[in-house]
Amino acid sequence: MSRSLVTTTVRYRLPWLFWVFWTGTLINRMATFVAPFLALYLTNEFGLTPVTIGAALTVQGVGLAFSNLLGGWLADRWGRRPTMLAGLTTTTLLVLGLAEVRTVELIVVMITLLGLAADLHRPALQALVADLVPESERARAYSLLHWAANLGVSIAMLLGGLLAEMGYAWLFRFDALTTALFAALIWRLVPPGAAPAVHEPEVGPSAPWWRDRRMVVFAVVTTLIFAVYFQSYATLPLAITAAGHSASDYGLVLAVNGVTVAVLQPLLARHLGRLPQAPGLVAGYLLIGVGYGLVAVAGSVAGLAGTVLLWSLGEIVVLAIGSAFVANLAPAEARGRYLGAYGMAMAAAGAISPLLGTAVYEWNETLLWAGSFGVTVLAAVLQLAAIPRTAGRPRCPS
16 A cells, blocks of 8 residues: 555656756746837837837747747657757847847848747647656646746746846847756756657557647637737737726736736646546636626726736636647647647737737727627637547546
């Protein structure tokens, strides 16, 4: 009996390599300056119009979608470690270049290339976590990675304003430094044999993810959900200021998201791994939908903060379970490609969300928030109807 108890305890302890990835993610995201400050940089340094900036950011978003697909393919064919090193090193060089170029044409080229490189490492990292962590613990592992990323971004928002006073180039240089540090951690601490090289199975190559109906439906559902979620950066600030609140009120309302994730993510991580995945995802979708739907009637700052609390809880659930769901759904030899498709779906949502959201907002704001709730209900129905409840379900350890 004692041996069984000891084995169970060890089985649930995350491997030390996971904590290398956790630390690297935290360090890297502590200087996530390019995305949040890029629009200000293009406005203040180059005088670009909002339409031009929007087009550049959309191109970058499309690049991120392809970056996830390419990164997933490389992770399966080339290997997890080489893909992570190549992606992080290329991103480091491109961010450094972005700090130095001084013409609009080169800026657009650098932004496009950065979009293609920035997420190359992500599917490989997530696939390696799935290689190392048993199914029953993957939701917990991905939840903790999401926590590290959010902690890092919170620190970045504090540092970013200070560094911007010294010049926008310093934002990008510091971003490049932390990306290089993440690459150095992987180079030094992750051995080439951390996970076995991935080859096609002897029974023949697995079908591509786009022929897996469950994965295709889940990619569509993910795009729908994150098209709603990303309204926090697109139309939510417009709605808050149009209601008579200040920009600082928007910052205060959005800070609820960071605080909620920072406090609750580690507390909920282990419990999320025990939830049935399909119903758990549906609950997360509906929390996001209710949160955004209530913006239509939440006039006060406190009421708006309450809506952010709701969709932040949904974010915690969806991002933790979603990655584990895909990792469990994928054949072992195709994990990188499946997780790359998942990342592609989120990146696609990030590209279309501002364009679609602002168009609907301009037409009818109430329709935007009611429609956001309706989209999440549609996603929940698709999740339950088209994907069996057993798909991607973590198996209990024997």
